[in-house]
Amino acid sequence: MDETVKAMTTEFEEYLRDESRVVGEAQSISFPKSEEDVLEVVSLMRKSKNPITIQGARTGLAASAVPNGGHIMNMGKMNKILGARFDEKENKFYLRLQPGVLLSQLRKILLNKNFETEGWSNESKSALANFAPGQWFFSPDPTETSASIGGMISCNASGARTFFYGPTRNYISSMRIVLANGSVAELTRGGQKAKGKIFSLDTLDLHRIISNLPDYQMPNVKNASGYFVREDMDLIDFFIGAEGSLGIITEIEVILLPSPKAIWGITSFFPNEKTALRFVRALRGEKVEGADIFNKKPVAIEFFNHYALDLLRKQKEESTAFAGIQELKDSYHTAVYTEFHGDSDQELWEVVAKLGTLIGQLGADENNTWVANNDRDMEKLLSFRHAVPESVNMLIDQRRKSDPTLTKLGTDMAVPDAYLDKVMDMYNSDLALKGLEFVIFGHIGNNHVHVNILPRNAEDYKTGKELYLQWSRQVVDWGGTVSAEHGVGKLKRAFLLEMYKEYGIGQMRELKRLFDPQGMINAGNMFTFN
């Protein structure tokens, strides 16, 4: 085991940072392959009083995986699929995984059915009889497919399709967790629940943790901020979206759904943002003046404001990396991407024909649409969507050459449906007033767009940060969240404080101490431990 815990040398430098580009420090690192390894490292670190930072694939944007001294436990080598289960009655397929399995790896295996079944039980092997290549899918779809499943659980990741399918939380049926004291808990959805506001959690070595649930209110929107708490809650939900701070996930069972038989994606272009927002509200089934009620719920509703389209136009001209994306007519001002899943192309064509009618009723033109109904064309629409954040990163990298202190300022806030127009107004007018450069894109179906402020200099950066904090106050006031999918990590603690105030954060800290009195595991994520 001593070989497993390695001293930090330059060889491991990359593990000091994640996608947030924050660089931390650490004294040692380990790459456990099993729960036994995890337990041994935890025990060693407890004895030497070295706090542990748990890492998945380090794709997070909030610095949750960046160490603050002590030990790094990287889960990258716990990347096996351990077994399978088929529930005929519910028509669901379940896979048991280690936390380091990557989303891209899982998707490939599901598509090609190339499981490595060595060491699987006979039951698991026979469950595969109900598995045809591409027949089942894991619905959470964060843009970054090199994310690990453990990391996705830790920030309750979501993506475009969350609008219909919900976030990662909904697709986790059981987990094994190593707690800070070395106990192991096995949690199954529906298996261990709070009774009203009281919960009691038994570990496998018969430790019992009993307490009251915190009584702060979770926002009623898509959310990845703060510990999940609800009366009669499933205790497994404590550990989803907990940013690794309540325990170390060593095993996961994920729920797979039958793959849709037909998928259509449509990018529609509008002459102004106002019309695009009316379109979004109509797509959600809301009554919009002059338009028929639209009654097929889209799987995704994504938004691109005119600066995002302008940035793509510019990058397409200047960089070969984006030369292949679709050509944008000059008249295209704002874009909305919608996706539908169904049983047949005919069924979805009927939906899309109605979509075209809706576009016309809103005063836009159904000629100004891109329709994809096969994998190849869907891939084109996906590349187009991903080109926006990639363009932003390229631009910022360029600017960092002259001023290395600059970073992108990306928001991740969501508000309730009723505040869609208000929140967009707030972003647009505040940014115009301050004269900042920005793009807006993202999951507008959930009123969850990412405002990316593109600072040109230190002053822009400072102004942007102030705006960000100001917005977080307003968003919380409207019943929204400061982080809907990226998590809080170490970068957004001030915003979480805005959301839950000292009282709520105090309760979170108490919950953390109940599971981890010494602050051994991922202390410093979401709030300061002391």
Added chain:
Amino acid sequence: MRIIVCVKQVPSTNEVNMDPVTNTIIREGIESVLNPFDTYAVEEAIRIKSALGGSIATISMGIPTVEEILRDTLALGADEGLLLTDRAFAGADTLATAYTLANGVKKLAPFDLIICGKQATDGDTAQVGPSLAVQLDIPHATDISHIESIDEKKIVCRRLTDDGYELLEMDLPALITVVKEINIPRLPSIAGIRASKKASIKKVGVNDLTVDESRLGLKGSPTQVVKTFIPSHDVDCEIITGKPEQQAATLVQRLTEKNLLDF
């Protein structure tokens, strides 16, 4: 300007299984799409039409369901589609295919330009385009990456070669095959699909053509697939370890052993 675009339906993936007995692709359960190279041909036709006016006809030979692929080209901006479909056409190699297409093209004549994708992604022969031009007795150029100019009488185009490109001028009518560098194919719009759903695709069988039946289908195909196999790509990889000096020495030794260093 009258433009004809030849298109083919192909499996949407390169990962297909072969029937070991008949040596043909097992198409069951695999989504079919418009041959990727043909999407560039259709796009180029639409661009020429919007610059010069005129009309676009798309043509394909295949089973009745290929009608949908032709309909997809109408959704993009083609004006009419013609499907050559008959049991007598089945089993055609590139020669018989080109012969059949040539007779189909005559139904769409007169024309100024025929555009094909450089090859189909399933057969990968790149023979049908040039063969069709020969059958129609018109000039042709393959691997076109850019059209410099085009009018009613002639076309000037860039042909991609291994070393660069050639500039070619041809009298019309002519045939070109295009590579993916030529444009970025558009996606259909809702309005385009709506219109294509209402359009009818003309279907033509052997009885509608004046042809030599011995030159059609399997009968007219001199090509025989004797055997198919998966080429092996065995790559040996050796990781050289040790101190940098040792690694460098070992690397030099290995390269010398393989006669890859020539001082």
